[in-house]
Amino acid sequence: MQNSEAMALSAALLAVAGGLTQRINDGVIARGFEGVRPAHGFAFARLAPDGATVTDLAVHLGVTKQAASQLVDELVRKGYAERRPHPEDARARLVVLTERGWACTRAAEEAAAEAVREWSDLLGEREVRSLREQLLRIAPHGPLKPAW
Amino acid sequence: MQNSEAMALSAALLAVAGGLTQRINDGVIARGFEGVRPAHGFAFARLAPDGATVTDLAVHLGVTKQAASQLVDELVRKGYAERRPHPEDARARLVVLTERGWACTRAAEEAAAEAVREWSDLLGEREVRSLREQLLRIAPHGPLKPAW
DNA sequence: CCAGGTGGTCAAGTAGCTTGACTATATGGT
């Protein structure tokens, strides 16, 4: 594959990702969750299963723990998460989603599903499934660095 | 398709996009172009064909023209672009790439091709081609907003 | 030819990150 084709693929991928991010964010806000930014979504993804410590979150997001702590402050202030004492380590705190945090997560899923449905209209469900599997196979596993 | 599957697709897409962005940026820097950020790449893409005005660039990047102007300042200072008088409008300036700017663009293409080659190893060329065409068909056309 | 629109810059403010310094708690070797 020529370099220019690789660049076309890259540009398309980044354009789709940027558009999807914006659509999810807009959709979440339209569902009544104000003051959320895309970065919060990545935090929610890590907090959702069982909660996480600030340091866990920092590694997951690829930022310093101070930045992660500020982000948690913000989520707490806006009612999406709360800090609890950690059951096994008195130094640490377990950050967990509130009910509102869970509702926001569900809203993000709905918004994502809406965008994906449009792709199905363009490509067909079969192609979207193959797209999903291809992406899952090439997705990296490291920290989810939003930087671009 | 269920919401959770849509979310899995979205997460994979964003992870791939984030990883690709980082790989391209790292690759460009490794080829000797210091002080470049991912945002510069999007600017280069708009400047490359025939140059562009600051306002064009601002629309393309989805930022204010002041921000675009600052970015151009930076590119000029680092030797990647230069401002010329606009041939048809004395208010405007045409921002064009320098030779170094073109070299940096080629470096980005090489880095992108490198990443895509790894995907070929995982998926096969045939699947990568189909990935490219699917993405091109669902890519939005608006401003290329890096925000997430 | 001048009224309003557009291209660009200057200046100041802001948000989200960084680095640096510190406290409190945990852990492992002696």
Place this chain on the structure above:
DNA sequence: ACCATATAGTCAAGCTACTTGACCACCTGG
């Protein structure tokens, strides 16, 4: 049992890439 070192988290200050607001130079149409 104790102390040296590592780790979880916070506080404070600084930086950078953006924003909004104000402004000038030049274009365009009645």
